[in-house]
Amino acid sequence: RHLPLKYALQEYGNDRDKLLELLSTVYLAAKESDLLPHLLESGEIFHPLGWGPAEAYTFLREVPLYEKSGVLCRIPNWWTAQSAGAKVSVNIGTAAPTFVGMNAILNCTPSLSINGVPIRPEEAEQLLRQSEGLALIKNKWVAVDHEKLRQTLEAYERTRELLEDGELTLREALALQLTPEKLAAEAQADVDIGVSYGEWLQDVTHKLRNPNLVPEVAPAKTFRAALRPYQQAGLNWLGFLDGLGFGACLADDMGLGKTVQILAFLSVKKQDHATSLLVVPASLIANWSSEIDKFYPDLTYCIAHPGHLGNAPLTENGEADLSQYDLVITTYAMAQRYEVLNTFHWDCIILDEAQAIKNR
Incomplete structure (x- = not known):
């Protein structure tokens, strides 16, 4: 069992061997300690002591030495639970941006902290002007390492300059989560720089990692197919990513109804009066036309291909009012030949057998 030294002396005062055994651990620690030799010599170690920040800091730093020598130390929780010193943090995306997409502008705020306690640069x-050791910050004692704090403050200033406008694009924000050190490329290697997401961005990334949390998307009432659970999940995923301005890859196995999911998605887009482009191998044009007529005949579409120009009088350099359609279907070859397809502003571009775009 372990007892405070004062009580151990009272209990074993007449047992010289036991006292020597108890004190041997203290003398062993004193050989490497900056604090204990004076306390032993003066006898102060046997009485309660009141220390200032400097002595307390020395004691806390030497705790591993004492415990290695066999002395059990009871120390405050704030010391054992403290984080790794000074840190620069950047909080990104607290509020939803005015528009979405990879180029959406997100608010960002850099901040400083020491052992988890936020502090201002001032x-x-x-x-830094005070002596190194313990400092009372916002009613919490923290350890201050001058050199590390100086490096961290320099990294904070560089980060603040990089984020002078207080804005980042969503693309930059997602990249910084992976490589936060890019915020201060010249910072010392041991400077702790972290990126945290605000409420809006945290919600978005949480749903990206957990698709089951994505809100359900309902197809148009005139859509004629009953989606299976995994197809509904695919529609939800497409709707969620489209709402963020992201692209998506629908990679279900052959025969599981990717076409039906896309048509359900287009039935939702129709409500926005949006025109989309579908690029397919020529051999699949008839299949898509048949599936549209079967599952969602309300979808207005045209086929931009020389063999199907009856409902879309397009020429390679001609103009056409494509906005009257919900969907324009073309092939990979024709997408490069019809100039109007390259200049028209599409709400959504869908690639079937997307591997065909690899070398184009």
Whole structure:
């Protein structure tokens, strides 16, 4: 069992061998300690002591030495639970952007902290002017390492300059989560720089990692197919990513109804009066036309291909009012030949057998 040294002396005061055994651990620790030799010599170690921040800091730093020597130390939780010193944090995407997509502009705010306690740059400067050791910050004692704090403050200033406008694109925000050190490329290797997501961006990324949390999307009432659960999940996923302005890859196995899922998605897009482009191998044009007529005949479409120009009088350099259609179907070859297909602003571009685009 372990007892405070004062009580051990009272209990074993008449047992010289036991006292020597108890004190041997203290003398062993004193050989490498900066604090214990004076306390042993003066006898103060046998009485309660009141220390200032400097002595307390020395004691706390030497705790591993004491415990290695066999002395059990009871220390405050805030010391054992403290984080790894000074840190630069950047919080991104607290509020939803005015528009979505990879180029959406997100708000971002850099901040400083020491052992998890937020501080202002002015407070960090003040700490650097004080002696190194323990400092009371916002009613919490924290350990201050001047050199690390100085490096962290420099990294904070560089980060603040990089984020001078207080804005990042969504693409940049997602990249920074993977490589936060790019915020301060010249920072020392041991400077801790972290990126955290605000409420809006955290919600988005959480759903990206957990598709089952994505809100359900309902096809148009005139859509004629009853979606199976996995097809409904695919529609939900397409709707969620489209709402963010992201692209999507629908990669279900052959025969599981990818076409039906796309048509259900287009039935939702029709409500926005949007025109989409579908690019397919020529051999699949008839199949798509048949599936549209079967599952969603309300979808207005034309086929931009020399063999199917009856309902779309297009020429390679001609103009056409494509906005009157919900969907324009063409092939990979014709997509390059019809100039109007390249200049028209499509709400959505869908690639069937998308591997065909690899070398185009």
